[in-house]
Amino acid sequence: MCGICFICCFSEDEIDGLVSSNQTLLSRRGPDCIDKRDIKIDELRLTFQGSVLWLQGDEPSPQPFEDSHGNLLLWNGDILAGYEISKEISDTKYISEALASKDEDEMILFFSKIKGPWSFVYFRKEEKRLYFGRDMFGRHSLLWQKPQEDCPVFMVSSVSHRKESVQEVPALGIYFLDLDSKRVLSDFCVSLIPWSHKVLKGLGDLESFIRVEQRTIVSPVVNPLNTTVADDTTTDFLRSLPCSLGKADTEHLYSSMKIEIDNLLNVLCYSVQRRVDKCPQRCKNCTRSMECNHSKIAVLFSGGVDSAMIALILDTCVDVGESIDLLNVAFAQKHSANGNEKNTKANTKIKDSKLETRHDTPLDYDVPDRITGRECWRQLQGIRPNRKWNFVEINVTSEELAEERASHISHLVAPLMSVLDDSIGCALWFGGRGQGFIAGNPYTSPARVLLCGMGADEQLGGYARHRVRFNDGGWAALLEEIDLEISRIPTRNLGRDNRILADHGRAPRFPYLDEDVVSFLNTLPIWMKANLDMPRGLGEKLILRVAASRLGLTIAAGLPKRAIQFGSRIAKLENSKEKGSDSCTRLLSNS
Structure with missing residues (x-):
C-alpha cells in the first residue's frame, strides 16, 4: 500500500502548503519509504510525492519512480495476476519499465490485463501528459481537487484533509491531462478513456470538465452477470430443498450444487x-x-x-x-x-x-x-x-x-x-x-x-x-x-x-x-x-x-x-x- 500525491499550480507556496498538509496522512499509508520530486513546465510547478508500504520485491522501490526517459510513476496497487513478475522486483519497477516503451493505446491495453486493486499517477515527460485513474471496482482511494477561480490548483492524491473542494475520482476508467500550458488550470478539462462495461448515459456535474473518448479500456472481468430467471420446474425443485444447515440437510444442499461449490x-x-x-x-x-x-x-x-x-x-x-x-x-x-x-x-x-x-x-x-x-x-x-x-x-x-x-x-x-x-x-x-x-x-x-x-x-x-x-x-x-x-x-x-x-x-x-x-x-x-x-x-x-x-x-x-x-x-x-x-x-x- 502506498500514499501517492500529485499537485499542479503556479505557486511554490501553494504546493508547499498542500504537501505539508497531506504529509502525515500519506506517510501513515506507506511508512517504509518517502520521497518527492519537483518539476517546472513553463509557469507550472508540479510536485510528485510518494510513500511506500513494502509488499513486493526484495526491497521497497522509492516513489515517484523515474525511468530512463524521465517519466514519473506514482503507483498504489498490487499486480496479483495478469502478468508474471519476478519476486525480486517490485510491481512499481515492473510497471515503469513496461510503460516506458509503449504508446498510449498499448499502455491502456497493459492496464486492462492487470488483476488486482490499483490507483496511479503517471507523467510522460516527452508528451507533457499526465495519466491517472483507479481500477474498475475503485478498491484503492484516489481523490482530486479541481482548479477553481479562487484556488488555481489541481491535485490528485490518495488522501487529503477534509475540505469542500476535494472529491473522489470516479472509477470510470483512465483519465489524461495535457500539461503543456497554463490553460490546464484556467480552462480545466480532462479526457476519460472509460471501462468497456461502463454505460455512461450522462456524467451529471462532471460533464463540464470531462471529455469522454470513443476508445475504451477492456474490463478484466470476462463474464457478464447471468440473468437467467428460474422457470416453474426449477422453482418447484428449489422449494423441495431442505431449509436448514443440519448435517444431513447440508449434504443434500451440497449435492444439489456440488460442482458450483467446488469451483x-x-x-x-x-x-x-x-x-x-x-x-x-x-x-x-x-x-x-x-x-x-x-x-x-x-x-x-x-x-x-x-x-x-x-x-x-x-x-x-x-x-x-x-x-x-x-x-x-x-x-x-x-x-x-x-x-x-x-x-x-x-x-x-x-x-x-x-x-x-x-x-x-x-x-x-x-x-x-x-x-x-x-x-x-x-x-x-x-x-x-x-x-x-x-x-x-x-x-x-x-x-x-x-x-x-x-x-x-x-x-x-x-x-x-x-x-x-x-x-x-x-x-x-x-x-x-x-x-x-x-x-x-x-x-x-x-x-x-x-x-x-x-x-x-x-x-x-x-x-x-x-x-x-x-x-x-x-x-x-x-x-x-x-x-x-x-x-x-x-x-x-x-x-x-x-x-x-x-x-x-x-x-x-x-x-x-x-x-x-x-x-x-x-x-x-x-x-x-x-x-x-x-x-x-x-x-x-x-x-x-x-x-x-x-x-x-x-x-x-x-x-x-x-x-x-x-x-x-x-x-x-x-x-x-x-x-x-x-x-x-x-x-x-x-x-
Missing part, C-alpha cells in the same frame, strides 16, 4: 493465495536478518460467514508455523449495576506494562460481533488445531472514539460525510489498527496485509433490501437489484474503506472482489447465490453458507447478515434518532 472454493483459494504470496516473509516488526513466524496476514473478523471462510481458506495458504490474527472490534456499552445505561467516564492507567481500565461502572464489550467472533474462533481451533489463531479483542471506549474521530478519522472518511460513513469508518479504523488484547494481554498485530470480506453481500444477495426486492418482484427484481449493487460498487465505499484501513500501514485486500471470483460468480444462476424463498440466515449467500457448513463452520454458516456498525455496537453510542443517510455533525464539526 467456488477453488477460485476463492486462488484469490486468497494471490493476496498471501504478494507479501514479504516478515511482519512489520521483524528486520531482514530475523526469522519471523509472527502474523504477516490478519483477517477483519466478526465471526460471520464472509470473514470465517476467508480465515479458513487462509489456513491452507500460509505456513503452519505462522500465526494468523483475527481482529475483532467492540465498542463499550456502559451499564449501571442494574443493567441500565449510564454515562460514566473511563480512566485509563498503565501499570506493570499492562493496560488496566477502571470505570465508575462496568463496561461491557460482549457485543454481538464479539460473541459470534469468539464462538467462530473456537470452532476454527477445532477444525484446524495445528494453527495458532490469535483472537485479538479490540475494545474501544466512547472517549477514545471521540478523540480519534476528531483528530484523525474524520479526514480519512472525507469527502464522505453521512452518519453511516462515520460509524462504519470508525469501526473499520479501530479494527484495522489491530491494537487490543489476546487472553487479557496487550497485543498489536504486526501483519502487513489485512484480508476483508467486502463484496460478498453485493454479489450474493446478502442485504435485507435484496429480500425486500425478491418479495416484491420475484427473481427478476432480485436480479435487477444484484446488477445494480455490482455496478455501484466503485461509487459506494471502497475508497473510504481503503483510506481508513491503509492508515495503519497495512494493505487491505478483498478476496471476494478478485476479478476471477467476480467473473465466476457472474456465471452462476441467481438461485444458487441467493434463494430467498429460504429463511433468513440460509437463503442469502446460499452457496457460501452451504460451503462453510460442509467445511465445519456451522456457527458462521447460519448467522444472518449483521452490519459492522450494529455488530460492533458503535451505532448505540451515538444519537439513536439519526438516519444512516443524514449528514454526520460529528464529522463536520471535527473538521
Whole structure:
C-alpha cells in the first residue's frame, strides 16, 4: 500500500502548503519509504510525492519512480495476476519499465490485463501528459481537487484533509491531462478513456470538465452477470430443498450444487493465495536478518460467514508455523449495576506494562460481533488445531472514539460525510489498527496485509433490501437489484474503506472482489447465490453458507447478515434518532 500525491499550480507556496498538509496522512499509508520530486513546465510547478508500504520485491522501490526517459510513476496497487513478475522486483519497477516503451493505446491495453486493486499517477515527460485513474471496482482511494477561480490548483492524491473542494475520482476508467500550458488550470478539462462495461448515459456535474473518448479500456472481468430467471420446474425443485444447515440437510444442499461449490472454493483459494504470496516473509516488526513466524496476514473478523471462510481458506495458504490474527472490534456499552445505561467516564492507567481500565461502572464489550467472533474462533481451533489463531479483542471506549474521530478519522472518511460513513469508518479504523488484547494481554498485530470480506453481500444477495426486492418482484427484481449493487460498487465505499484501513500501514485486500471470483460468480444462476424463498440466515449467500457448513463452520454458516456498525455496537453510542443517510455533525464539526 502506498500514499501517492500529485499537485499542479503556479505557486511554490501553494504546493508547499498542500504537501505539508497531506504529509502525515500519506506517510501513515506507506511508512517504509518517502520521497518527492519537483518539476517546472513553463509557469507550472508540479510536485510528485510518494510513500511506500513494502509488499513486493526484495526491497521497497522509492516513489515517484523515474525511468530512463524521465517519466514519473506514482503507483498504489498490487499486480496479483495478469502478468508474471519476478519476486525480486517490485510491481512499481515492473510497471515503469513496461510503460516506458509503449504508446498510449498499448499502455491502456497493459492496464486492462492487470488483476488486482490499483490507483496511479503517471507523467510522460516527452508528451507533457499526465495519466491517472483507479481500477474498475475503485478498491484503492484516489481523490482530486479541481482548479477553481479562487484556488488555481489541481491535485490528485490518495488522501487529503477534509475540505469542500476535494472529491473522489470516479472509477470510470483512465483519465489524461495535457500539461503543456497554463490553460490546464484556467480552462480545466480532462479526457476519460472509460471501462468497456461502463454505460455512461450522462456524467451529471462532471460533464463540464470531462471529455469522454470513443476508445475504451477492456474490463478484466470476462463474464457478464447471468440473468437467467428460474422457470416453474426449477422453482418447484428449489422449494423441495431442505431449509436448514443440519448435517444431513447440508449434504443434500451440497449435492444439489456440488460442482458450483467446488469451483467456488477453488477460485476463492486462488484469490486468497494471490493476496498471501504478494507479501514479504516478515511482519512489520521483524528486520531482514530475523526469522519471523509472527502474523504477516490478519483477517477483519466478526465471526460471520464472509470473514470465517476467508480465515479458513487462509489456513491452507500460509505456513503452519505462522500465526494468523483475527481482529475483532467492540465498542463499550456502559451499564449501571442494574443493567441500565449510564454515562460514566473511563480512566485509563498503565501499570506493570499492562493496560488496566477502571470505570465508575462496568463496561461491557460482549457485543454481538464479539460473541459470534469468539464462538467462530473456537470452532476454527477445532477444525484446524495445528494453527495458532490469535483472537485479538479490540475494545474501544466512547472517549477514545471521540478523540480519534476528531483528530484523525474524520479526514480519512472525507469527502464522505453521512452518519453511516462515520460509524462504519470508525469501526473499520479501530479494527484495522489491530491494537487490543489476546487472553487479557496487550497485543498489536504486526501483519502487513489485512484480508476483508467486502463484496460478498453485493454479489450474493446478502442485504435485507435484496429480500425486500425478491418479495416484491420475484427473481427478476432480485436480479435487477444484484446488477445494480455490482455496478455501484466503485461509487459506494471502497475508497473510504481503503483510506481508513491503509492508515495503519497495512494493505487491505478483498478476496471476494478478485476479478476471477467476480467473473465466476457472474456465471452462476441467481438461485444458487441467493434463494430467498429460504429463511433468513440460509437463503442469502446460499452457496457460501452451504460451503462453510460442509467445511465445519456451522456457527458462521447460519448467522444472518449483521452490519459492522450494529455488530460492533458503535451505532448505540451515538444519537439513536439519526438516519444512516443524514449528514454526520460529528464529522463536520471535527473538521
